[in-house]
Amino acid sequence: MKKTAFGLLVIFYLFAGANHFINPSFYSGLIPPYLPWHDLINVVSGIAEIILAGLLLLPRTRIFAAMGIILLLIAFIPAHIYFIQINSCIPDGLCVPQWLGWIRLVLIHPLLMIWAWWCRK
Secondary structure: OOHHHHHHHHHHHHHHHHHHEEEEEEEEOOOOOOOOHHHHHHHHHHHHHHHHHHHHOOOOHHHHHHHHHHHHHHHHHHHHHHHHHOEOOOOOOEEEOOOHHHHHHHHHHHHHHHHHHHHOO
């Protein structure tokens, strides 16, 4: 089971990172307006996710990659809070019920952190 969870974690972050370049507008709308350089934040986030997914594959760097993913997820918290503040609806983009925005912040986000930590070894 752990090998499957590990493989899915690598694939998840490879695809998430690539999606920053394939569909940048999806992420740009999630970045709070008080943060500057939305395009740069999006690109750096995508690159970080791809690099961290690659580092997970190397046993010597796996724990650092897992910690990096957790730190990246912590850095994404303002975006999740902003998404809730705008009623979980990005104009011309993703719109979901607001309760789903809360579920994402208080349940899914911590589970992603636990998943990364569990796969660190």
